[in-house]
Amino acid sequence: MNSKNEKSHEGKSFEPKPYSNPYVVGFGLGLVLLASFLVMGRGLGASGAVSTVVAVGVENIAPQHAAKNNFYKEYLGDGTTNPLKDWLVFEVIGVMVGGFISGSLAHRIKRTTEKGPNVTVKTRLIYAFAGGAIMGIGAKLARGCTSGLALTGGALLSLGGWAFMFAVFGGGYAAAYFIRRQWL
Amino acid sequence: MKELLKKLSAAQKLAAAAFLLGLLALIIGTPSNNHSVNVNAKEMLLSTIKTQDRVDVMTLADWLIKEKLDYTLVDLRSEKEFAAYNIPSSLNVPVENILTSDLRRNQKILLYGNDDVASAQAWFILKSSNYKSVYILDGGLNAWKDKILFPKLADNSTDEEKSTFEKVKQISLHFGGTPQLISGGTSSAVTPQSAQVQPMPKLSAPKSPAGGVAKKKKEGC
Amino acid sequence: MMPYFKFDYFGFDFSLVVAFIVGIGFGFALERGGFGNARILAAQFYFYNMRVLKVMFSAIVTAMLGLFYFAWIGWLDLSLVYIGDTYIVPQIIGGLILGIGFVIGGYCPGTSLVSASTGRTDGIVFVLGIFAGIFVFGELFPLIEGFYNSTNLGRVTLPEFLGISHGMVVFLVVLMALGAFAAAGWGEKVLAKKNGRGVE
Numbered sequence: 001m002n003s004k005n006e007k008s009h010e011g012k013s014f015e016p017k018p019y020s021n022p023y024v025v026g027f028g029l030g031l032v033l034l035a036s037f038l039v040m041g042r043g044l045g046a047s048g049a050v051s052t053v054v055a056v057g058v059e060n061i062a063p064q065h066a067a068k069n070n071f072y073k074e075y076l077g078d079g080t081t082n083p084l085k086d087w088l089v090f091e092v093i094g095v096m097v098g099g100f101i102s103g104s105l106a107h108r109i110k111r112t113t114e115k116g117p118n119v120t121v122k123t124r125l126i127y128a129f130a131g132g133a134i135m136g137i138g139a140k141l142a143r144g145c146t147s148g149l150a151l152t153g154g155a156l157l158s159l160g161g162w163a164f165m166f167a168v169f170g171g172g173y174a175a176a177y178f179i180r181r182q183w184l
Numbered sequence: 185m186k187e188l189l190k191k192l193s194a195a196q197k198l199a200a201a202a203f204l205l206g207l208l209a210l211i212i213g214t215p216s217n218n219h220s221v222n223v224n225a226k227e228m229l230l231s232t233i234k235t236q237d238r239v240d241v242m243t244l245a246d247w248l249i250k251e252k253l254d255y256t257l258v259d260l261r262s263e264k265e266f267a268a269y270n271i272p273s274s275l276n277v278p279v280e281n282i283l284t285s286d287l288r289r290n291q292k293i294l295l296y297g298n299d300d301v302a303s304a305q306a307w308f309i310l311k312s313s314n315y316k317s318v319y320i321l322d323g324g325l326n327a328w329k330d331k332i333l334f335p336k337l338a339d340n341s342t343d344e345e346k347s348t349f350e351k352v353k354q355i356s357l358h359f360g361g362t363p364q365l366i367s368g369g370t371s372s373a374v375t376p377q378s379a380q381v382q383p384m385p386k387l388s389a390p391k392s393p394a395g396g397v398a399k400k401k402k403e404g405c
Numbered sequence: 406m407m408p409y410f411k412f413d414y415f416g417f418d419f420s421l422v423v424a425f426i427v428g429i430g431f432g433f434a435l436e437r438g439g440f441g442n443a444r445i446l447a448a449q450f451y452f453y454n455m456r457v458l459k460v461m462f463s464a465i466v467t468a469m470l471g472l473f474y475f476a477w478i479g480w481l482d483l484s485l486v487y488i489g490d491t492y493i494v495p496q497i498i499g500g501l502i503l504g505i506g507f508v509i510g511g512y513c514p515g516t517s518l519v520s521a522s523t524g525r526t527d528g529i530v531f532v533l534g535i536f537a538g539i540f541v542f543g544e545l546f547p548l549i550e551g552f553y554n555s556t557n558l559g560r561v562t563l564p565e566f567l568g569i570s571h572g573m574v575v576f577l578v579v580l581m582a583l584g585a586f587a588a589a590g591w592g593e594k595v596l597a598k599k600n601g602r603g604v605e
Contacts, residue, residue, distance in 0.1 A: 019437065019438060019439035019445070019456070020437045020438065022438060022439075022456045022459035022460045022463070023459060023460075023463050023586070025434055025437045025438040025460050025463075026438070026459060026460040026461065026462065026463025026464045026466075026467065027463055027464070027467050028430075028434045028437070029431070029434035029435070029438070029460060029463075029464035029467075030463060030464035030465065030466065030467020030468045030471070031467060031468075031471075032427060032430035032431050032434055033431075033464060033467075033468040034467065034468045034471035034472065035427065035430070036427045037408065037468065037471075037472060037481075037486050038407045038408055038409070038471075038475065038481060039407070039408060039409050039410060039423055039427075040408055040409075040410045040420060040423060040424075040427070041407075041408030041410055041411040041485050041486045041487055042408075042486070042487040043487070044427070044431055044515070046513075046514035046515035046518065047514040047535065047539070050514065050532075050535050050536060050539055051539050051543075053536070054536060054539045054540050054543060055543070057540075058540070058543065068547075069543060069546055069547065070546065070547075070550060071542070071543045071546035071550075072543055072546075085421065087420060087421065087424045088424070089424075090421040090422075090424035090425045090428065091424040091425070091427055091428035091431070092428060092518060093425060093428060094424065094425040094426065094427060094428020094429040094430075094431070094432060095428045095429075095431050095432035095435070095515060095518050095519060095522075096428075096432060096518050096519070096521070096522035097425075097428070097429050097432060097522070098428060098429035098430060098431060098432025098433035098434075098435075098436070098519075099432035099433065099435060099436040099441055099518065099519030099520075099522045099523055100432075100522045100523060101429065101432075101433060102432070102433040102434075102436035102437050103436050103441065103519075103522070103523035103524075106436075106437075108436070108441070108523060109523050109524050110523070110524050110525075111524045111526070112524065112525060112526070113525065113526045113527045114442050114443040114444050114511065114520070114525055114527055114528075115443070115444075115527065116444070116447075121526075124527055125526065125527060125530045127509050127510060127511075128443075128510050128511065128512075128527040128528075128530040128531040128534060129510075129530050129531070129533060129534040129537070130506075130509055130510065130534065131506045131507070131508070131509035131510015131511060131512070131531060131534060132506070132510050132512070132517065132530070132531040132532065132533065132534020132535045132536075132537070132538060133506075133534040133535070133537045133538035133541065134502060134503075134505055134506030134509060134510070134534075134538060135502075135503050135506030135507060135510060135512075135513065135514065135534070135535060135538060136506075136514075136534065136535040136536070136537065136538020136539040136540075136541070136542060137502060137506075137538045137539075137541060137542045138499045138500070138501070138502030138503030138504075138505070138506055139499065139503055139514060139535075139538075139539075140499070140538075140539055140542040140543075141495050141496075141498060141499035141502065141542070141549075141553065142495060142496045142497075142498075142499025142500050142502075142503060143489060143492065143495070143496065143499070144489065145503065145513055145514040145515065146461075146503070146507075146513040146514070146515065146516075147431075147513070147514065147515040149489070149496070150461070151461060151464060151465060153488070153489065154461075154465040154469075155464070155465045155468035155469045155472065156469075156472070156486065156488045156562065157469065157562045157563040157564065157571075157574055157575075157578070158488050158489065158491065158560075158561070158562055158563075159491045159493070159558065159561040159562060159563055159565075159566045160489065160490070160491030160492065160493065160496045160558075160561070161489075162563060163491075163493060163496055163497050163500070164496045164497065164499065164500040164503075165500070166500070167496070167497045167498075167499070167500025167501045167503075167504065168500045168501075168503050168504040168507065169504060170500070170501060170504060171500060171501035171502065171503065171504020171505045171507070171508075172449075172450045172504035172505070172507050172508045173450055173504075174501075174504070174505070175450075175504065175505040175508045175509065176450035176451060176508050179508060179509060180451065182447075182509075183444070183447045183448070183450075183451060183511075184451060
C-alpha cells in the first residue's frame with residue numbers, strides 16, 4: 001500500500017517516518033480496547049476526563065453554583081474521594097504520554113500547526129477552537145465522544161454507539177462541503 | 185498453503201482471520217446461553233457446614249444502623265408482600281426473576297424470604313450461576329420479626345438477659361418495632377403505644393436505589 | 406473470571422495504574438495511525454484518505470470478536486462489561502453536532518490530546534475549545550436537562566434491538582467492515598488518479 005513510501009524514507013533517520021498501516025494500527029487499537037474490557041470491564045474514553053476537570057474547576061470557583069447543577073454533580077461524585085482521582089483522568093494522561101512516546105520514536109514531534117494549504121495559521125486556530133467547542137457540546141449531549149461511544153459502544157454492539165457513529169459521519173460529511181476551503 | 189500466506193499482506197491476513205472468526209460466530213450464535221453448569225458440590229457443602237454464608241438478623245440490624253452498605257439486601261418474596269413490609273434498604277427480586285435481575289456477579293448479595301426455604305433455593309441457583317458472594321439471612325423475615333421487631337422478655341429472666349434486652353429494645357425501636365414483656369402468659373408492650381395485635385412498622389419513603397446498585401460514579405465517557 | 410476488576414482481583418488505586426497503561430496503549434496507537442494530524446483526520450471527510458474509517462472499523466472488529474470469543478470460552482462475563490444506556494435522540498443529535506465539530510476543528514477529543522502532546526498548536530487550541538464547549542454545556546445544562554434525559558431505551562444492544570443472534574450481528578459487522586475497507590481502498594485509488602494527489 002504505502003510500502004514504497006516507507007522504503008524511500010528509511011535511509012534518513014531523522015525524517016519523520018510515515019504513519020503505519022491503518023489496519024495493523026486498528027488491530028493494535030482493538031487489542032488495547034479488548035484489554036481494557038477484559039481487565040476493567042469498561043472501554044476507553046476521552047471527553048469524560050475533560051468534563052471532570054471542568055466540573056472541578058467550576059466547583060472551586062463557585063461551589064454553590066456547581067452543587068445546583070446535575071451535570072457537574074455527576075462528575076464530582078459523592079465527595080468521599082477526590083473527583084480527579086478518576087479512571088478516565090488517568091487514562092487520558094496515559095493517552096498524552098503514549099502519543100508522545102510514539103511520536104518521539106517516529107520523529108514526529110514538531111511545534112507546528114496542521115492546516116490546509118489555503119488558510120492562514122490564525123484562521124486555522126480559530127476553526128480549531130470553534131470545532132473543539134462544538135465537539136464538547138456534542139459529546140456531552142450524546143454522553144460520549146468518538147472513543148467513548150463510537151469505538152467502545154461499537155465494539156460492544158451498543159445501539160446508541162452505532163447510531164451515534166453513523167450520526168458523526170453524517171454530520172461530518174454534511175458539513176465538509178461548506179468548509180472545504182479550510183482543508184483542500 | 186505457506187506460499188499463499190507469504191503472498192498475502194498483513195492487512196489481508198487480518199481480513200481473512202476476521203472473516204473466518206465472523207463466520208464461526210454466526211454458527212455459534214450466542215456466546216453464553218449455557219445454563220447447565222458444573223457445580224462444585226463439595227465446596228458448596230463446605231460453606232454450608234461452616235455456615236459462613238449465613239448472616240443473622242442482629243448482624244444485619246447492626247449493619248443497617250451503621251449504614252454499612254457494601255451488600256445488596258434482596259427480598260425474594262412477591263411484590264405484594266414486599267409492598268406490605270420489607271427490611272429497610274432491601275431490593276425486591278421475586279425468586280422466579282432471580283436470574284434475570286440486575287444483580288451482578290461480583291456483588292455481595294444477602295437474601296431473605298419469609299423463612300429459609302426460598303433463600304436457600306435462590307442461594308443455590310445464584311451460586312451455580314457463578315455469583316461470587318451470596319449470603320442468607322438466617323431465619324428470614326420471621327427471625328427478623330421475632331428478634332428485632334417484636335422481641336420478648338419473660339418476667340423471670342436473669343439480669344444478664346435483661347441487660348441484653350435493653351440493647352435489643354433500642355435496636356427494635358430504631359426499626360419501629362414493639363418490644364414486649366411477657367408476664368404470666370400475657371404479654372404487654374413496654375412502649376406507651378401498646379397494642380394487642382402487633383402492628384408492622386410503617387414503611388418509610390423508598391430511598392434512592394438500594395444497596396449500592398447505582399451510587400458510584402458513572403463509568404461512561 | 407474476567408473482567409478482573411469487577412471480581413475484585415485488584416482495588417481502585419491499582420485500577421488507576423491500569424488506566425494509565427491502557428491510556429499509553431491508546432495514545433500510542435492513535436499516534437501510529439496518524440491521528441495526531443488534523444489533515445489526515447479531515448481527509449476522511451473528503452474521501453482522499455480513509456484512515457479514520459480503516460483504523461476505527463478494524464479496532465471495532467478486533468475488540469468485538471475478542472469479546473465474543475472470550476465470552477464463548479467462558480473466561481469473560483459479558484454482562485459485567487459496562488455498556489452505557491441508549492438515549493437515542495440526544496445521541497443522534499449529539500453525533501451530528503460532534504461530526505460538524507470534527508470537520509471544523511479537525512480532531513476528536515482523544516486525537517486532539519495526542520496532537521497536543523506531539524506539539525501541534527492547533528491540537529492544543531482544540532483541547533481548550535473542548536473545555537470551553539463543555540463549560541458552556543454545563544452552564545446550559547438546566548435548560549436542556551429534559552431533552553438530555555429523553556428517549557432512554559436502557560442498556561440496548563444490536564442483537565436485542567434487531568432480534569437476531571449475537572453471532573449474526575458479529576458476522577454482519579465483519580462483512581460490513583470488510584466491504585467498507587474494499588470500498589475505501591478503491592475510492593482512494595480513483596481519487597488519487599483524478600487529483601494527482603497521493604494517498605498519504
